[in-house]
Amino acid sequence: MDSLTQIVLGAAVGEAVLGKKLGNKAMLWGAIAGTIPDLDVYIKLFTDPITATELHRGISHSLFFSILFAPLLAWFVTKSQKITLGVITALIFGFMVAYSAFVQKTENIWVLITMVSVGLGLLALVNFAKYKSTATHKQWSWLFFWTLVTHPLLDAHTTWGTQFFWPFDYRLAYKNIFVADPLYTVPFLIFVIIAMSYKRTNPKRRKYNNIGLIVSSSYMLITLVLKGIGYGKFEAVLTEKKIDYIEMDTRPSPLNSILWNAQVETERGFRMGYYSLFDNKTIVFGSEIPKNHELLDPIKDQKVVKQLIHISAGWYLVNKAEQDTLIFTDIRFGQLGFENDSPFIWNYKLWVNENGIAEAVQIDPADNFNIGEAFNALGKRISGN
Numbered sequence: 001m002d003s004l005t006q007i008v009l010g011a012a013v014g015e016a017v018l019g020k021k022l023g024n025k026a027m028l029w030g031a032i033a034g035t036i037p038d039l040d041v042y043i044k045l046f047t048d049p050i051t052a053t054e055l056h057r058g059i060s061h062s063l064f065f066s067i068l069f070a071p072l073l074a075w076f077v078t079k080s081q082k083i084t085l086g087v088i089t090a091l092i093f094g095f096m097v098a099y100s101a102f103v104q105k106t107e108n109i110w111v112l113i114t115m116v117s118v119g120l121g122l123l124a125l126v127n128f129a130k131y132k133s134t135a136t137h138k139q140w141s142w143l144f145f146w147t148l149v150t151h152p153l154l155d156a157h158t159t160w161g162t163q164f165f166w167p168f169d170y171r172l173a174y175k176n177i178f179v180a181d182p183l184y185t186v187p188f189l190i191f192v193i194i195a196m197s198y199k200r201t202n203p204k205r206r207k208y209n210n211i212g213l214i215v216s217s218s219y220m221l222i223t224l225v226l227k228g229i230g231y232g233k234f235e236a237v238l239t240e241k242k243i244d245y246i247e248m249d250t251r252p253s254p255l256n257s258i259l260w261n262a263q264v265e266t267e268r269g270f271r272m273g274y275y276s277l278f279d280n281k282t283i284v285f286g287s288e289i290p291k292n293h294e295l296l297d298p299i300k301d302q303k304v305v306k307q308l309i310h311i312s313a314g315w316y317l318v319n320k321a322e323q324d325t326l327i328f329t330d331i332r333f334g335q336l337g338f339e340n341d342s343p344f345i346w347n348y349k350l351w352v353n354e355n356g357i358a359e360a361v362q363i364d365p366a367d368n369f370n371i372g373e374a375f376n377a378l379g380k381r382i383s384g385n
Contacts, residue, residue: 001154002180003035008189009154010034010147015195015209017143021135023200026143032088033147037061050360054307061152062166066145074140157220159251159332175251176223182255188216223257230260233275237283238264249315259382261334263315270317270331274338278384286340292318295326302358308348325351328360336365336374338381
């Protein structure tokens with residue numbers, strides 16, 4: 001999920017575990033711990049982008065990581081909360097600035113200024129805050145364990161999923177919620193803010209925090225039910241139309257759980273379909289999009305090709321491009337539109353260099369993409385048009 005959602009979840013879990021003893025401090029530490037697993041995105045600073053993508057949501061999103069780091073973070077906090085918070089804050093925003101400047105090559109200086117300003121603001125907060133508490137190492141360990149472990153458990157509901165059982169090469173991906181969903185995050189955030197406004201000894205604080213956890217968790221359960229309904233609708237049409245297929249995967253469209261996308265794997269390609277809860281017409285699947293997996297045969301044993309296939313979990317297609325290059329498309333993240341020929345979002349350019357080594361780089365899906373038009377089309381399709 002997006003960073004704001006993980007911060008809200010971390011704050012709420014921190015409050016549930018130790019709020020009665022620590023008050024807003026439990027929320028603060030919970031919010032910080034809720035961002036730590038996502039620092040794995042900065043692997044890009046130390047390795048190539050393809051390897052970094054393959055490692056994303058790996059060890060840092062595992063049960064092993066939560067068990068290992070919870071008592072370690074607790075030990076640092078019990079020694080000095082101020083120093084620990086200062087170091088973590090500096091690391092988080094230092095990495096953000098480095099990532100923006102050297103990896104993304106951000107030219108907008110205001111982005112960097114904002115990052116630095118927020119970082120300095122948090123450090124100032126550290127200097128003025130009072131950090132005396134009677135929480136034990138065991139209590140701090142529980143706070144960090146639950147805030148760390150709920151992060152990957154939430155991410156497991158998205159399309160990318162998490163390698164929760166690392167080091168085993170198995171990825172949990174329920175695909176029942178988009179990476180950012182306002183219906184999950186906004187009500188949750190409101191209840192956490194309300195809870196934060198009460199003193200730690202006031203029972204209303206725990207009450208509103210619990211309501212936020214219940215509402216968000218209930219919505220997550222509802223999305224699982226909606227996914228099941230959508231799957232049943234798609235399956236019924238495939239049976240009715242006698243469409244032979246190997247496997248079907250379903251996932252929500254951006255920012256909602258009303259419009260669902262089905263990707264159907266056939267012997268030689270993929271077929272796409274959409275279903276909105278507001279639809280009153282029969283689902284129509286697009287024509288078959290060829291896989292063209294055989295185009296990879298000459299380089300199928302090369303490292304980067306194996307990595308791309310592993311990243312895509314087998315849901316990919318290949319197309320020829322100009323100058324002896326191929327376009328490798330991970331289809332799981334959908335298309336920029338609802339037509340059969342709409343460009344897919346996640347693509348790599350793949351070629352063989354002068355040394356005979358295959359190389360790949362991620363590319364933008366479309367140069368003329370208009371985000372306003374895309375959201376307009378999404379809204380119409382959600383409404384059943």
